[in-house]
Amino acid sequence: MITVDRPNVEEQELVAALTWSVKDLSAIPLEHQQIDYFELKVQPAGPKKLQVVVADRRKIQPLVALLHGLKVQVELITIEEIALTNLMPKDERPHLMLCQLQENRLSLLVSVAGEFVLQRPINGVVFAEGQDELTRQTQFDAMTLELQRSLDYLDRQLRMPMPVSMSLLLPVELQQWLEPRIQSLFDLPVESIASADRDVVNCIVASVLTEQPEVQHEA
Numbered sequence: 001m002i003t004v005d006r007p008n009v010e011e012q013e014l015v016a017a018l019t020w021s022v023k024d025l026s027a028i029p030l031e032h033q034q035i036d037y038f039e040l041k042v043q044p045a046g047p048k049k050l051q052v053v054v055a056d057r058r059k060i061q062p063l064v065a066l067l068h069g070l071k072v073q074v075e076l077i078t079i080e081e082i083a084l085t086n087l088m089p090k091d092e093r094p095h096l097m098l099c100q101l102q103e104n105r106l107s108l109l110v111s112v113a114g115e116f117v118l119q120r121p122i123n124g125v126v127f128a129e130g131q132d133e134l135t136r137q138t139q140f141d142a143m144t145l146e147l148q149r150s151l152d153y154l155d156r157q158l159r160m161p162m163p164v165s166m167s168l169l170l171p172v173e174l175q176q177w178l179e180p181r182i183q184s185l186f187d188l189p190v191e192s193i194a195s196a197d198r199d200v201v202n203c204i205v206a207s208v209l210t211e212q213p214e215v216q217h218e219a
Helices: 011-022 057-069 080-087 133-156 172-186 200-209
Strands: 002-005 033-038 049-056 094-100 106-112 115-122 166-169 190-192
Touching (some): 033 057, 080 094, 080 166, 106 133, 172 190
Parallel strands (some): 094 166, 166 190
Antiparallel strands (some): 002 049
């Protein structure tokens, strides 16, 4: 997902224009890029931005062909950042989600009214099984600095009020360790989403299954 300035073209010409906007910003070769885009509910100051999603057509097309061969109708192809907002509160106030999706990398998602607003990677912070308490506390201290920077960005750049809650989508043991610490430090209600009966992957699947298709272009 790449953030770019909205090209000054008509709506029907946007996909073609965005292809050239992101061609050098993705590791996927131009001839294999499949792109789509959406506009954020909350815009930062300055020129209007679009979020461009770039996928590898070589990975998508065989999966779609396989499903069609099994008589499965594909209604929606989405991304985790958008789908996960289905697990967050739907009121008009900002809400946060701290999640660990791939290779133990942490990300912070922000939503308003159930719509995706922002995703920020928590770089340099890794929580893993078997960490001793000192190492984990060091990682936590680094994470809190990144979280505070994200809160400052919401306040100063997006002019958003203070978020009113945070969800955790992490391995259960890590959720249990983080929940009281985040709640105490940031004075935010914290909800753990994953459980012994439904791990992180199952939660992601559940979020995708509740996503409503709003298809404009077929891949």
